[in-house]
Amino acid sequence: MKEKHYRIVIAIVYTTLPTALERIRKRTHQPVPDEVVEDLHAFFKTKAERFMKLPVEIYLYNNETDFNLLLSKKNKKIVCRGKDDFYFDISRYCGGSS
Numbered sequence: 001m002k003e004k005h006y007r008i009v010i011a012i013v014y015t016t017l018p019t020a021l022e023r024i025r026k027r028t029h030q031p032v033p034d035e036v037v038e039d040l041h042a043f044f045k046t047k048a049e050r051f052m053k054l055p056v057e058i059y060l061y062n063n064e065t066d067f068n069l070l071l072s073k074k075n076k077k078i079v080c081r082g083k084d085d086f087y088f089d090i091s092r093y094c095g096g097s098s
Contacts, residue, residue: 008056012048014070014086015063017041048087060086 001008015023020041024032051058058073062084070082071090080094 009059010051010054010056011059011061012044012051012087013061013063013067014044016085019064044087052093060090062086 017038020037021034024034024037052073057075058071059069060071062068062070062082064085068082068084070080070084070086071093072079072081073093078093078095080090083091
């Protein structure tokens with residue numbers, strides 16, 4: 001995709017599993033089985049940090065209560081904006097700042 005000059009952006013949104021299940025259960029237009037939500041949450045809990053190694057633009061959000069940008073990585077520059085929960089500890093990428 002980079003060879004074709006596409007802009008590659010990864011955005012990962014976090015919320016706790018109970019909150020995700022509650023929100024999905026309230027959807028009448030797009031029902032998703034609990035097992036699917038649980039599997040996806042477990043997948044991102046163990047695999048989300050792998051995306052940090054990619055040479056692409058990345059945005060990490062916490063959506064537990066509000067849509068809060070926690071970290072942005074663009075052109076090898078990382079900006080951290082919070083210490084909220086995420087699938088992994090983002091502090092190691094923040095260089096002590098937040």
